[in-house]
Amino acid sequence: MKFSWKALVVAPAVVPLIIGTLTAMADHHGKSPLLPFLFFFVLSSIVSYGTTLFVFLPCLYFLSKLTSLRYPLVGLLGIVLGVATLLPVDWVCYQTSGCDSGPPQGTFYEYLLRSWCDPVDWIFPVSGLITALVYWFLANRFCQRSEVG
DSSP states (O other), X not given: OOOOHHHHHHHHHHHHHHHHHHHHHHHOXXXXXXXXXXXXXXXXXXXXXXXXXXXXXXXXXXXXHHSXXXXXXHHHXXXXXXXXXXXXXXXXXXXXXXXXGSOOSSXXXXXXXXXXXXXXXHHHHHHHHHHHHHHHXXXXXXXXXXXXX
16 A cells, blocks of 8 residues: 555644534534534544554555555544544543542443443544544555556
């Protein structure tokens, strides 16, 4: 799999664009939806671009040295890295969810099992899947186009 700057710029922006749009539509109540859109777009872009640059691309490079990359494997990598990105966020939530902002009763593992049905927790693996597949498709498309032209 070849590296593509265009895919690197576009792929991590897809999920923040979706998240920003959904939160702006759901939360503006007659007010301007621009501020909620920008807030959630910037916040999710920081996570998306950081994870793509420092986690996804190195893992994708390492995986490409071991095997031939196809979209199911790249999608699985995106899901696994999405879950890996979720774990520190859940750890912070666990540590601050008890009495007086301390850890609650029970273990972190029990907290993960209880919070698995939380829709916010599903954003991370789904976002990893979307970002990984968009990057894979765009990188292949841009690299094929540059080889032909």
